[in-house]
Amino acid sequence: MLPLLQLTLAVTTPACAAPLAPYGLGTEPPVKFAVYADVVYTGTGSKYENAMVVLADGKIAAITPGVEAGDGDVHVAAITPGMVDLSAHIWAGGNSVEETEEVTPAFRVAGTLDPFSRDWDRQLKHGVTTVVANPYDNNCIGGLSVALKTGGAPTIEARTVKADVALRGAMGTQPSSKNHPAAGRPTDFYSRRPTTRMGVEWTWRKAMYDALQAEGDEERAFDGLPELLRALDGDLPVFVQAWATQDIRTAIFLKEEMAREGKPGMRLIIDAGAEAWREIDLVVRTKAAVVLPPFTESGRTTDGAFFAADCAAKLHEKGVPLALSSHNARTVGTYLEHQAAYARRGGLEFDAALAAVTINPARMVGIDDRVGSIEVGKDGDLALWNGTPFELTSRVVGVVLEGELIEDPRGE
Amino acid sequence: MFNGLIVAALAFLPGEVDAPKPATLARTLAFRADVVYRGDGTSIDDGVILVKEGVITQVGSGLEIPEGAAIVDHDGAISAGLIALHSEDGAGAELYDSTRIVLAEAEARHAFAPEHADFDRALAAGITALVLAPSSSSLIGGQSAVVKTSGGRVVKPAAQLALSLSRDALHTNRFPTSYAGAIEELERRFGEPEGPVARAASGSLPVLIDVNDRAETLRAIGFAQRFGLKGALYGSYWAEEIAPQIAGSGLDVICTPFDVGDDSRSARAVVALAKEGVRLGFGLDAPERHPGSLRFGAAACVRAGLETAKARKALTGDAAAIAGVAGRIGRVARGLDADLVLWSGDPVALTSSIQAVYVDGELVHGGSK
Numbered sequence: 108m109l110p111l112l113q114l115t116l117a118v119t120t121p122a123c124a125a126p127l128a129p130y131g132l133g134t135e136p137p138v139k140f141a142v143y144a145d146v147v148y149t150g151t152g153s154k155y156e157n158a159m160v161v162l163a164d165g166k167i168a169a170i171t172p173g174v175e176a177g178d179g180d181v182h183v184a185a186i187t188p189g190m191v192d193l194s195a196h197i198w199a200g201g202n203s204v205e206e207t208e209e210v211t212p213a214f215r216v217a218g219t220l221d222p223f224s225r226d227w228d229r230q231l232k233h234g235v236t237t238v239v240a241n242p243y244d245n246n247c248i249g250g251l252s253v254a255l256k257t258g259g260a261p262t263i264e265a266r267t268v269k270a271d272v273a274l275r276g277a278m279g280t281q282p283s284s285k286n287h288p289a290a291g292r293p294t295d296f297y298s299r300r301p302t303t304r305m306g307v308e309w310t311w312r313k314a315m316y317d318a319l320q321a322e323g324d325e326e327r328a329f330d331g332l333p334e335l336l337r338a339l340d341g342d343l344p345v346f347v348q349a350w351a352t353q354d355i356r357t358a359i360f361l362k363e364e365m366a367r368e369g370k371p372g373m374r375l376i377i378d379a380g381a382e383a384w385r386e387i388d389l390v391v392r393t394k395a396a397v398v399l400p401p402f403t404e405s406g407r408t409t410d411g412a413f414f415a416a417d418c419a420a421k422l423h424e425k426g427v428p429l430a431l432s433s434h435n436a437r438t439v440g441t442y443l444e445h446q447a448a449y450a451r452r453g454g455l456e457f458d459a460a461l462a463a464v465t466i467n468p469a470r471m472v473g474i475d476d477r478v479g480s481i482e483v484g485k486d487g488d489l490a491l492w493n494g495t496p497f498e499l500t501s502r503v504v505g506v507v508l509e510g511e512l513i514e515d516p517r518g519e
Numbered sequence: 520m521f522n523g524l525i526v527a528a529l530a531f532l533p534g535e536v537d538a539p540k541p542a543t544l545a546r547t548l549a550f551r552a553d554v555v556y557r558g559d560g561t562s563i564d565d566g567v568i569l570v571k572e573g574v575i576t577q578v579g580s581g582l583e584i585p586e587g588a589a590i591v592d593h594d595g596a597i598s599a600g601l602i603a604l605h606s607e608d609g610a611g612a613e614l615y616d617s618t619r620i621v622l623a624e625a626e627a628r629h630a631f632a633p634e635h636a637d638f639d640r641a642l643a644a645g646i647t648a649l650v651l652a653p654s655s656s657s658l659i660g661g662q663s664a665v666v667k668t669s670g671g672r673v674v675k676p677a678a679q680l681a682l683s684l685s686r687d688a689l690h691t692n693r694f695p696t697s698y699a700g701a702i703e704e705l706e707r708r709f710g711e712p713e714g715p716v717a718r719a720a721s722g723s724l725p726v727l728i729d730v731n732d733r734a735e736t737l738r739a740i741g742f743a744q745r746f747g748l749k750g751a752l753y754g755s756y757w758a759e760e761i762a763p764q765i766a767g768s769g770l771d772v773i774c775t776p777f778d779v780g781d782d783s784r785s786a787r788a789v790v791a792l793a794k795e796g797v798r799l800g801f802g803l804d805a806p807e808r809h810p811g812s813l814r815f816g817a818a819a820c821v822r823a824g825l826e827t828a829k830a831r832k833a834l835t836g837d838a839a840a841i842a843g844v845a846g847r848i849g850r851v852a853r854g855l856d857a858d859l860v861l862w863s864g865d866p867v868a869l870t871s872s873i874q875a876v877y878v879d880g881e882l883v884h885g886g887s888k
Contacts (some may be wrong), residue, residue: 202686207694218699221734223760260739261760295692 139163142491142507143176144186150480152458152467162187162487165510170481181515183505186462187482187496189236189488190443191468192262193346193398194378194432197198197226197255198227204243204250209282212274212331212338214250216242219234222261231257232514233442234490234503236431237268237469237478241378244277244348247310248303251275251334252346252473256488258508272472273346273376274338278354279410284308306331308357315339315361319368337511339365341372344472350400350412352382359386359393376471379434381414384421396428396471402449419463420454429459444490448497460497491516532707546572546882547588551599551858556866558599558836558850560828570857573879578851593861595874598831599851600647601866602838602856603813604773605753605802608649609635609671616661617656620693621708623715625661625882627651632695633671637806641668643883644810645866645873648674650842650848651802652753654730655683656733658695658704662715663727663843667858669878675844679727679750680719684739698735702742709746725750725843727773733757740768747852751841753802758788771841773802774833777816782800793820794827800838817867823860827829830843861886 115235140162147158147170153173162168176182193258203219205211220240230238234274238259242249252275254268278347289298301307317501318335321327337343345362349355355377362375376391379385379400383390390397399419400408408414415421422429431446447460477486490496491505505516523788555566555578567582568575584590597860607614617623633649641649653660659682665675665776665791685706688701695701709720718724726748730736739752751771758765758772765772792799803813817830839849844871857880875886 200691202695202697205694205700206696207700214697215699218702218738219697221732222737223733223757236706261733296694 110166110375121428124137124357127443136381138340138372139168140512141180141184142186142489142505143174143180143514144491146185146495147172147186147481148188148461148463148496149482150188152462154377160489161479162510164280165487166213167242167481167483167485167487169483172468181364181512181516182492182504183491184494184501185492185496187234187490187492188465188479188480189490189506189508190234190236190338190464190515191445191474191475191479192230192235192464193239193430193468194241194400194434195226195230195238195443196233196433196434196435197224197230197238197257201243201245204238204245206245207283208297209246209301209310210248210331211242211250212248212314212334214242214252215271216250216275217253217263217267217270217492220255220263222266223403225475227257228237230442231508233444233507234260234502234506235443236506236508237474238252239271239272239468239472241275241346244281244282246276246283247307248276248331248335251343252371252404252472254472258513268477269472272474273344273345275346277348279304279348279350281348281409282310304353304357307360311357315365316368319370335336339373343416343469344374346376346378347473349412350381350408351384352412354410355380355383355386356389359389359395362393362395363488378432379409381412383427384415384418387421387425387427390422391425396430396434396467397422398430398434398468398471399446399450400434401436401446402453416453417435418453418461419450420456421464423455423459428471429463429473430459430471431463432468444497444503448499451497457497464466464509476515487511538802547576547585548591548857548859549584549588550591550593552597552861553594554596555851556596556598556835557852558832559852560832560836560838566597568851568857568859570880573857574855574883575851575855575857591861591875593874596862596864596866597851598837598862598866599644599855600859600860600876600878601812601834602644602800602842602849603641603649603803603805603814604648604751604800604838604841605652605776606641606649606805607651608637608641608668608805609633611653611806614651614660618655620657620688620695621659622653622657622661623654623657623659623680623708624888626664627653628664628666628673628676631666631671633663635671638668638671639884641805641810642876642878643873644813645815645860645862645875645876646778646803646810647860647878648839648842648844649805650678652679652727653681655687655753657687657699658683658688659708659716662724665844667693667878669881669883671749671858674847675842676726676805677715678842678844679776680715681726681727681729682739683729684735684742685729685754686735687729697771697877698738698845699786702738705742714863719748719750720746722747722749728752728770730754733761736761738765740764741769743770744768751800756785759784759791762788762791762795762797765792766797767795771798771800771837773800773841774816774820776802776804776808777812778808779815783823786819786825790824793825797827798837799833800841800843801833803810814866815869818869821867827867831865833868862880
């Protein structure tokens with residue numbers, strides 16, 4: 108055995124010295140077990156060679172470099188934190204938004220999800236252990252998103268990492284796509300504003316100004332006011348789908364306008380910001396975070412937005428908090444592990460690519476105290492790789508979720 | 520043979536509650552069969568059933584047959600008439616009112632044509648009573664009715680309050696479009712101080728909750744538990760993995776109708792529910808489905824491992840209890856309506872055929888007068 112290098116917060120000597128029982132699928136997880144890798148990437152810039160990650164009671168108990176795996180131990184080429192996707196395909200489609208009104212800030216998507224959907228397992232098997240589920244973007248302001256683990260008991264309560272992690276909404280064409288003007292008598296509730304981008308922007312601003320005017324005035328209170336105020340005060344991040352340049356600008360200008368109205372604290376996360384590369388200076392100026400959609404062959408994405416291959420690299424270079432996502436897609440090649448590979452091809456350095464699928468998204472929605480990096484005391488969520496992560500020849504071959512081996516790489 | 524029946528049926532208004540029974544033979548009718556399935560899971564070999572004025576007066580083995588009684592000697596089995604727990608016979612689209620999301624006051628008993636040929640087809644399949652239920656397209660569709668298939672008389676007018684937490688109730692052009700919106704609206708309605716919804720909230724009116732998938736089922740259970748509702752879930756296809764939670768809810772389950780070619784999941788779900796002790800009945804949804812599929816569904820469950828006695832009970836005694844009419848139909852027992860089916864063998868064996876059907880002691884299908 109190689110000499111043990113004790114880390115600051117690593118486990119005490121006896122645990123390292125005592126051989127840990129081999130543990131496989133279908134058996135009760137032992138109180139404590141370890142997974143080994145040639146390289147452990149923590150997600151926060153550090154890496155440890157020939158290291159083991161010790162898991163106990165569902166948490167990470169120690170990271171110890173310079174050890175060798177024994178026969179039968181789980182040993183892979185690389186370990187990263189379980190990945191975090193802020194815009195994953197975990198939603199109930201059109202039934203996961205209340206379209207009766209365009210602005211429904213108090214709506215919780217958690218009550219519409221199907222814990223038995225196969226979507227969860229698809230994400231989990233690809234190394235994504237935490238997702239944020241968002242109201243479907245048919246409303247300007249759809250409501251409250253929720254952060255969830257992708258495995259465990261099939262109830263939303265059991266899987267919830269944190270409720271109400273963001274106020275979700277959308278710019279662009281999607282929120283207005285079903286609305287139409289009333290020709291004569293209105294036929295249904297879609298005979299309404301907005302029907303254009305101008306209308307979408309107007310609807311957003313009206314909601315924000317309604318909230319500003321109603322603050323502290325009980326007579327003007329309305330359903331959703333507390334959520335809008337929390338968003339304006341920066342207590343809830345505002346997570347806005349905006350693919351195209353004009354929509355990214357609209358979101359940013361809205362935030363800046365609110366700052367001028369006395370609410371400088373609004374935290375903006377742009378989702379699906381394919382054309383954020385065109386407005387990098389604006390993004391930097393407003394300190395917005397950006398979540399990128401899946402890369403496409405041609406670069407063309409939704410709303411006509413052109414997603415440049417080096418978008419992620421450029422945003423990172425300018426210091427923009429960056430996350431990658433599968434954005435509701437579930438075809439081969441759109442999983443989060445592949446997005447990081449595409450971003451690497453576009454010039455994003457390895458540590459930044461890893462952070463963009465782990466610690467960065469976790470920080471954006473305030474769940475980094477539990478997930479997003481391999482640190483002692485955090486949830487035992489790990490992705491196990493058969494090679495260097497994000498290489499075309501590498502893939503996720505094993506998954507540990509809350510200290511339990513969900514996918515065993517030894518079957519490979 | 521049916522002419523007299525139809526005249527008798529037309530003599531009663533549709534939807535009339537507990538209308539007087541058609542004129543029956545004043546003399547006692549005595550049935551003798553190799554086996555009598557009583558509808559409660561038990562059976563009697565060489566059973567005798569005595570019927571007077573449409574009502575069962577005695578059931579047993581080796582009973583003395585009163586003098587002057589008309590005797591029906593049957594070389595086979597007799598069961599109580601089958602009860603289908605969710606159907607649209609004689610009503611079809613009349614049970615679907617799309618103008619409102621909540622129509623608690625609507626009553627299915629006003630929707631059906633009592634002389635409709637759907638009922639003849641049901642009788643020919645051994646179904647002597649069924650629950651007409653409002654469509655699942657409304658959050659609260661209205662009140663179901665228990666109806667006899669002979670003459671279309673209403674056994675129980677406001678049997679259940681039909682709720683729907685299935686996606687059928689979520690429209691794309693009116694509130695609610697989301698599950699959370701549906702729950703919110705139901706919670707608001709269940710706070711009302713009076714009316715059918717208040718009766719359901721107090722437990723005096725059972726609910727019938729339409730569900731499809733597992734998430735919808737768990738959402739429905741959660742809602743029912745928050746409001747202390749009694750009643751049944753309609754929809755069992757996905758129930759296998761959540762059978763313990765369903766059992767824990769205390770709700771009954773009305774099984775999704777079976778189709779030829781269904782995968783084994785539908786039958787496995789019923790077996791799992793039975794194992795957990797959930798009280799079961801079968802849905803039908805005729806005329807979309809053939810009435811014969813009620814018995815085929817039960818047989819498919821038996822093939823998947825459901826005890827035959829439980830399957831028979833789900834078609835008769837338990838179905839009556841779920842519909843709230845156990846004191847009137849569903850069993851071969853003293854004081855209950857003489858709704859009887861004469862089979863060549865076990866009702867849940869697909870090789871058995873129906874040889875005669877009696878409703879209120881009257882021969883209404885097959886047999887010979």
